[in-house]
Amino acid sequence: MPEMPKSTDAQTAIRYDDTLAEAIEIKWQTYWQEHNTNKVPNPGEPGFDPSKPKFYALDMFPYPSGSGLHVGHPEGYTATDIISRYKKMKGFNVLHPMGWDAFGLPAEQYAIKTGVHPEVTTKQSISNFRRQLIRFGFCYDWSREFGTIDTDYYKWTQWIFLQIYNAWFDPDQNRARPIDELIAEFEAGSRKVKLNPNAVEYVGAGDLPDGTDAGAWSTLDRETRKAIVDSYRLAYLAEQTVNWCPKLGTALANEEVIDGRSERGSYPVFRKPLRQWMFRITAFADRLLEGLNDLDWPSSTKTQQSEWIGRSVGAEIDFPILAPSGNPMGEALRVFTTRPDTIFGATYMVVAPEHPLVDLAEDFAPPELDIKRLRNYVEWARNRTDIERQENKEKSGVFLGLHVNNPATGKPIPVYTADYVLMGYGTGAIMAVPGQDQRDWDFAKAQDLPIVRTVQPPEDFEGEAYTGQGPAINSHFLDGLDIKQAKATMIEWLRAHKFGAPKVNYKLRDWLFSRQRYWGEPFPIVFDDWGNHHPVSEDTLPVTLPPLADYAPEESSDPQPLLAKAKDWVQTTAGEAGVEGFDPDKPMRRETNTMPGWAGSCWYYLRYIDPKNEDRFISKEAEQYWLGENAVDLYIGGAEHAVLHLLYARFWHMCLHDLGHLTSPEPFRKLFHQGLITSFAYQRGDKTLVPVDMVEERSEGHYVEIETGAPVSQITAKMSKSLKNVVNPDDVIADYGADTFRLYEMYMGPLEASKPWNTRDIIGLHRLLQKIWRLCITEQGDFITTDTPDETTEKQLHRLIHKAGEDIERLSFNTAIAAIFEFVNLAKKLTEDQADRFIRVLAPFTPHLAEELWEKLGRAPSVTTQPWPDFDESKLTDDEIEIPIQVMGKLRSTIMLPKDSDNKAMEEAALNDDKIVKFLEGKTVRKVIVVPGRLVNIVAN
RNA sequence: GCCGGAGUGGCGGAAUUGGUAGACGCGGCGGAUUCAAAAUCCGCUGUCCGAAAGGGCUUGGGGGUUCGAGUCCCCCCUCCGGCACCA
Helix, strand or coil: CCCCCCCCCCCCCCCCCHHHHHHHHHHHHHHHHHCCCCCCCCCCCCCCCCCCCEEEEEECCCCCCCCCCCCCHHHHHHHHHHHHHHHHHCCCEEECCCCECCCCHHHHHHHHHHCCCHHHHHHHHHHHHHHHHHHCCCCCCHHHCCECCCHHHHHHHHHHHHHHHCEEEECCCCEEEEHHHHHHHHHHCCCCCCCCCCCCCCCCCCCCCCCCCCCCHHHCCHHHHHHHHHCCECEEEEEEEEEEECCCCEEECHHHEECCEECCCCCECEEEEEEEEEECHHHHHHHHHHHHHHCECCHHHHHHHHHHHCCEEEEEEEEEEECCCCCEEEEEEEEEECCHHHHHHCCEEEECCCCHHHHHHHHHCCCCCCHHHHHHHHHHHHHCCHHHHHHCCCCCEEEEEEEEECCCCCCEEEEEEECCCCCCCCCCEEEECCCCCHHHHHHHHHHCCCCCCCECCCCCCCCCCCCCCCCECCCHHHCCCCHHHHHHHHHHHHHHCCCEEEEEECCCCCEECCECCCCCCECCEEECCCCCEEECCHHHCCCCCCCCCCCCCCCCCCCCCHHHHCHHHHEEEHHHHCCCCCCCCCEEEECCCECCCHHHHCCHHHHCCCCCCCCCCCCHHHHHHHHCCCEECEEEECHHHCCCHHHHHHHHHHHHHHCCCCCCCCCECEEEECCCEEEEEEECCCCCEECHHHEEEEECCEEEECCCCCEEEEEEECCCCCCCCCCCHHHHHHHHCHHHHHHHHHHCCCCCCCEEECHHHHHHHHHHHHHHHHHHECCCCCECCECCCCHHHHHHHHHHHHHHHHHHHCCCHHHHHHHHHHHHHHCCCCEHHHHHHHHHHHCCCCHHHHHHHHHHCCCCCCHHHCCCCCCCHHHCCCCEEEEEEEECCEEEEEEEEECCCCHHHHHHHHHHCHHHHHHHCCCCEEEEEEECCCEEEEEEC
C-alpha cells in the first residue's frame, strides 16, 4: 500500500486524504447519531408525515461471524443505502433497518471447542459488525435493531409457530384457516370427519386415509379427535425418514442437503427415521408457485424456486395385484405417471426398496423365488447413502415374484424393486415404459425385459427411449393420436373404468423444522405422560433457552437433542406451561428440539416495522403503512438463498396473511441479488493455483511466479485464506475512507455481476473525491465559488442530475458514478447554486463528504434531509449535435447539425459533406436512410 | 445429461429501444511542474498497413436476417450458476 501524504505534513494545505476522510466521516457519523438523523418514526409517532409514500429497502441481515464483515457484505448494503438516501430525498418515508441473524451452528461449534457460551461470542460478533456497519455510514435506523436471539424477538417467533400450529389448510378455499374453524365444522357436521387425506405422514404407513369416514364428531373419543385434528395442522409431529447429519449432530431439511452432503460444512448425510416437527408447506405448493408470477424477481431465482417445487401433471393409475394363481387379489399397486398415454408400453413395474409391497412379496413368494437375493438387495439398497446413489447410477434391481395386471392390455406384467425408484416421490412405484423412458430402457436391457414403443419416432431417430412428439402406436384405441390427445383420452378411459384419475405431484416435501442443537429457539410445546403434544399458552411466552453446562453432543445411534441435558428446564407442569384440561400440577416435559436458523430469518423483515411492540408481533397500524400491499419494496441479498430463506419466508408470510395478520400476499415485491466479489488468483500451466504474494507482474498483463520465474495466468477465484487474497474492509477504510470504499464497490461493475476485487483500482475513486474536494475547497479550507456560471458546466450538471437519478432507480450505480466523473472532469469552477445541487447529487453516494461540503457551503445540516435537485429537460441535449454519416453501414464522416433538423436537411447536409462527396465519386446513390437526431446511412455502389 | 446466465482492449467495465463499439476508471507511454521525488495538470493509448493523409480488421468461432448487428435468428466452443434416477 503506498503511503499517502498526510494533511498534517509541513504544508498546512487542507487536502482530501485518508486522514481528512476519517476525520470527516467520524464527525458526521457522530452527528447523525446525536441528531437521530436516520431515525424513522412510525405512524402516530411525533414527526411522522402520513402524506408521504413509503419505501421499504431491506438488506439480508448478516450472520455475525467472528471474522467480521467480508467485502461482499457492504456491496449490497451500499446499494440499498444509496437507494434509501435517494428515495428519502425524493420525498418517501424510507424504512431501512438492520439486525442480526444470530442463532446458528458456528457459535455453537465454537462453544463445544472452547466452552464459551454461544451468547457471549455472538454478542461480541454483533458489536463488531455494528461498529463496522456504522463506520460505512449506512443510514440504518438503529433504533429498530434487534437480533433473532433476543428473547423479546423469539417470543414472537414462538408465537408465529403457534399460529401455524393452530392452523390448517383448506383446499377448497386454497388458504390457511384457524384450526378452531375446522373443529367447529366437524362439530356442526358440515365437514366430513376423517383424517386429512393430504397428510403425507400417513401415506406409506400402509394406512391410506382418503375416504375413511370416522363418523360423527360427538361419537369420537378424545384420542381419535386429537389424531384427526393433528393430521390437519400446518405444523405437525411425525416419524419421518430424515436427513441425519452425524457430524453436525442434527437432522436437516431437504433444502439444506446438496448432493448428499450438508449445505453447511459439506458433511455426509444419512437417512434415518426420527420423530420431528414438520411444516405442511406442500399444501402451499400451488400458491408458492403461482405467486412467483407477479413478483419482480430475477428470473433465475423464480426458476430455481419453481423447479424446487417441481409441479408435474399426470395421473395416478391402479394396477391390480395378481395372486400366484393369476387372479386379482383385490389390492392394487398405485403409480404416478406423467405419461398415461404410454400405458400400453408398460411392460413391467418397479417399486422402491422401501415400498410396503416388498414386504408383502416375501409372504406371497413363489417357491422358485430366491428370497435371500431379494432380501440382500433390499437391505443393500435401503442402506445406500445419497452420496453412493449420486456416484453410481447403474440400474440394478430384483424381481419380487409378483405380477400385476396392466389394465390397458389386460395382460400380467412382472413387478421389480429397484433403487432408481424413490419412495419419497409419487407413490414410490412406477409403471415402466422402456420405449419412452431412458431409465426404464436401461433397466429393461439389464433385466432382459420386453420393450414396446408406443410413440412413433421419426425415421432418422437413432436413440434408445424416445421422448419426443409423435403419433401413438401399438396402443389400440390411442393409435394415431398425438401425445396430448392420447393423454386426455387415456385419462378419460382410466376414470371411466375406475383404474385411475388425474393427479398433480410435487417434488417439494414438507419442511423438517426440528434440530437437535442447542443454539436455537425452543419450541413452545410440552408433552404429557402419554407423549401427546400440547402448545404452551401465549401468556407463558417466551419459552426461554436455558443455560447449559456443556454443549458437546452425546455420541449415540439414538441421538438426543442437547436441550435434554437441561433437566430442570425440561420438567414443567401443566399450570406453568398454561396447558388447559389438566391438573395444574400435572408434570409435563418440554420439547427438547430447537428450531432451525431459518425460523428467525423467516419474519425479521416484519419485526423491523414495530420492533419494540410487547403486545403484538407488529401493530396493525404499522403493518398497514409500512407493508401494505407490496410489503418490502426492494430486497437485496445473495442468490444462495434462492430456495431456502426465500421459500420459507414466503410460506410463513402466506400463513400469516391467510390468518389475517398481514395485508400483502407476498413478502418481497422486488428482489435483487448482488454478484459475488471474487479476487484475482494466479494459475500455473498445470492449473494449480499460486498464492497472490508469490506472483509479480513483469509487464502489462504478464505475471510470473517469483520463485521459479515461470509464467502464470491471471484468473478470478473466490477469496480464500490459502490464496492470500482475502480483503478486510477495515483495512481499506483505514487507507482511503468509507466514502472511497463505497464508491469503489459500486463502480466495480453491474451490481448483479460477479466481479473481481482489484485493490489497484481503488485509487481512481479516491482521486475523484480529491478532485471534488479541490473543485469546491481552497487549500485554506474555504468553500470557493464563482459568480459567473459557465453554460457548459450548467448543462453538464443537468445531465448529471438526470442520469444519476435514473441510474439509481435502475440500480446502475457504476454508470451513475461514471457520470459524476464526467462532470468533475469538465467543471472548472462552480457557482454557489451549482455547488448546492452538485452536493445533493453526491449525498447518496458519499454521504460524509457531501455533509462536509454542504456545511462548508454555509448550509444547515443535514444534506440528507434535502430534496433531490431538479433538472431542465431542455438542457439535456445541445442545440448542435454530431451526426454520424455512414456509407453502406460504415462510418465515413460526421457533421454538426441543429438538433431538430428534419430528414431532408440531414440528407442534404450528409450528401454535401466533403468527405462523403469524395467517397461517393463513381458510385450511384441508391437510397438514403435518415434516423432523425441519430444518423444518416447512404446506400451506394 | 437438463435448465439458466455470460464471453467486448493489458485489466474492471460502457453502449437503457437494432443506429458513431470501446464511455468512465485502472494500468501504460509522452510532456509540464519540481533541485529531485511524490502529488497534481495536459496529451496519447483496440489492432494491422502507412512517413502522413487515409484505409483494412475488430465485441468467443461459423453462418444468416437487415440500409445498418455487441444487440435479433441458427449451429458450435468456453466459463459461471442451478438441478440432477422426481416416473
